[in-house]
Amino acid sequence: MxxxxxxxxxxxxxxxxxxxxxxxxxxxxQAKLLYKIDTADRVVFLTVDDGSDRPADAATELERLQWPISSFILPSKVGAYASWFSNLGSRNDIGTHSARHIALKGLSFEKQKKEICEGERRIKEKFGSTTGYFRPPYGSWDKRTLQAAAACGISHVVLWTVSLNGRTITTWDGKIHPGNIVLVHYIRSMAQSIKQLEKRLKVQGLTVARLSDYLK
Ligand SMILES: [Zn+2]
Known part of the structure; x- marks a missing residue:
């Protein structure tokens, strides 16, 4: 050249x-990077990471609420349970979360590409298709992450603005705003987090919408 x-x-x-x-x-x-969605609609987006546990009470809460969710799942956690994940809420859009859950920031383009492409390929194998969204483990990313993601066919790298661990809500400024992307994990306390989020959203007049409806 x-x-x-x-x-x-x-x-x-x-x-x-x-x-x-x-x-x-x-x-x-580069894939597009998002921490939140720019919208005036009274909605937030619920995302769920990893897949270490499959808590039955969380599935029951999502069945009751009929929220749409987006998951970023590790291929090693899926096993024979793809349909358990797919059937959560009103729908569960499945994206990828790397192959081995390592922090990507600072790694070479080739190493990042391998992690993202392998995660995407294996999730596609398990679920038949993916959203084409990627969440970097630990929220660790740099410019090469966006380039490597694009090389793997990923359209959006999705971060978050609000996270819940049990009943504890962590936000940037103490509030949940329209368009915020909320993070919980597939762990034992997931149902607690969902109920806590439900209460908080009710107070603020917010509901949960489907992420992909806002990324067209
Ligand atoms: Zn993770």
């Missing part, structure tokens, strides 16, 4: 313009 740019530059006698065009052209595409 360098040699070609050099030759073209000599032919046209315009080193600067040809070189800068070439630098822009070689910048790899």
């Amino acid at each position: 360098i040699r070609r740019v050099f030759l073209v530059a000599i032919v046209f006698g315009s080193v600067i313009s040809v070189s800068s065009t070439s630098i822009l052209a070689t910048e790899p595409p």
